[in-house]
């Protein structure tokens with residue numbers, strides 16, 4: 474019998490060490506060129522098949538992307554005692570290892586921010602000693618551009634679904650009360666992982682995002698994996714100039730299950746750090762989340778009980794990362810299973 478001893482650095486993190494089937498880089502994620510006339514149809518097909526797609530020709534200035542990444546790296550390179558001044562995440566603020574309020578952990582550091590009405594000087598952004606305002610401006614510029622791109626994508630979704638009111642989805646995010654947030658994730662490299670050949674270190678455990686859509690950009694380090702319809706996990710090839718757009722739980726409900734929110738996770742790397750920035754587009758807290766009437770066939774019934782975003786968000790914050798949160802709101806199965814039990 475081979476006994477694999479665990480490196481001391483990982484002593485407190487044995488929950489994060491998993492054996493995940495090795496996967497090559499997956500070439501199947503649909504790529505949508507937003508400047509092409511068929512973009513709306515490709516987006517709808519991708520949301521049905523994968524719950525995720527990659528967008529190029531998105532119009533977000535590359536300069537906004539690289540500036541924010543550089544600022545974020547500067548923040549995550551600060552001494553721990555400095556970064557801790559911006560924490561703990563409750564849920565917003567700086568967090569390290571702990572994700573959410575219910576005991577989830579990951580090989581990760583992050584900053585979580587509310588994006589509405591405006592990111593003024595959030596404490597995490599004011600930590601950078603020289604020129605904290607540069608960090609704030611970088612976040613503002615980036616989010617403004619990403620939001621505009623997201624609004625356009627959601628209009629294409631509505632159009633592609635044949636809905637007359639093109640802003641039926643985007644208006645939930647353009648609303649000044651939209652409950653959206655923004656996350657900068659940093660996954661430090663973990664050289665000790667090399668000693669654990671064949672095993673992986675979980676950076677961010679498997680989950681679906683609760684909102685309408687999430688818009689992710691990362692550096693060139695891989696690690697993001699998605700779960701396909703047949704249950705296999707595949708690694709998404711990183712592309713630092715593109716965005717990956719995920720279907721969230723609310724969009725699954727609004728399409729009465731036609732789109733599925735994508736299950737995803739992040740594995741840490743032995744040598745390269747991964748940095749990602751994600752805009753989570755959520756509706757106003759009081760918004761009722763239900764299938765869009767124009768998408769329902771005659772006699773079709775909602776698969777879900779009616780709920781507001783506020784109710785769903787509260788319920789999400791009582792759940793663990795891997796829980797199947799929509800289970801509590803399905804008409805047929807009133808239980809909360811973990812995603813892997815589905």
Ligand SMILES: C=C1C[C@]23C[C@@]1(O)CC[C@H]2[C@@]12CC[C@H](O)[C@@](C)(C(=O)O1)[C@H]2[C@@H]3C(=O)O
Pocket residue numbers: 564572573574575577585654656680681682683684753789790791792793794
């Ligand atoms: C464990 C948790 C972290 C999370 C809130 C939750 O209780 C369950 C959902 C998690 C998630 C996943 C997507 C986003 O990263 C996030 C900000 C969100 O809206 O839901 C996180 C939450 C978090 O980290 O606070």
Ligand SMILES: O=C(O)CCC(=O)C(=O)O
Pocket residue numbers: 656658677682689691697737738739749751
């Ligand atoms: O960091 C990533 O690439 C994905 C993280 C994620 O899924 C999240 O923050 O919800």
Ligand SMILES: [Fe+2]
Pocket residue numbers: 680681682687737
């Ligand atoms: Fe996520």
